[in-house]
Amino acid sequence: MKNRSAGNLKHLLEEKITTLDMQIAHLQAIRTTLCTHHQNMNTLLSMDLSEISIVEKEERCLVTVDVDQDTTFEQEVELITAETERYQLGRLHKASYGSMISVSSLLNGCFDDYSKLFIEIPFLPYQSGLHIMPSGKYLRAFHQGKWEGISRRYQEILDYAKQHKLTLHGFSYEMGINENVIDRIEDYIIQIEIPINDCCCR
Secondary structure: OHHHHHHHHHHHHHHHHHHHHHHHHHHHHHHHHHHHHHHHHHHHHHOOOOOOEEEEEOOEEEEEEEOOOOOOHHHHHHHHHHHHHHOOOOOHHHOEEEEEEEHHHHHOOOOOOEEEEEEEOOOOOOOOOOEEEOOEEEEEEEEEOOHHHHHHHHHHHHHHHHHOOOOEOOEEEEEEOOOOOOOOHHHOEEEEEEEEOHHHHO
């Protein structure tokens, strides 16, 4: 009888420890995301929005959902909401999210040919089926204002890459970085990051 009671207590404690570890990992992930948002705010105070730069990034795992030009905004919200519920995010402030457009579409002048929405979940371990945002050098630029003007910004990015003999590949990753602190769409800032071949930067 004592062995059974001890066994039940041991099992209960293991469950409590596992639950606590998950809560700690979750809180650490939220802290990481909030620190990222804080860093974005610091960047906003000092950055030149007209600048195009080269940055180094680590590999990241993204949850993605497929979209096309016929996908409505309401459908996009439903798709993203389903994924946040699937990964038990609760609210989107626990993740970074944005949209993806292939470099091949950009090179063909199709600046609205978005194919995926993404969610970056800091505490998500690698799993098959996730999209890998590769490590390496990226071309980074910003677009401020209404979305309709982003095609002009992409053309400036392509011109910059051509001028500096940079080869873009994969996808362009767009992410809003100040939507929580603005009242007007004219102040909305989108961060654009596109992988470039390392050999082009030497």
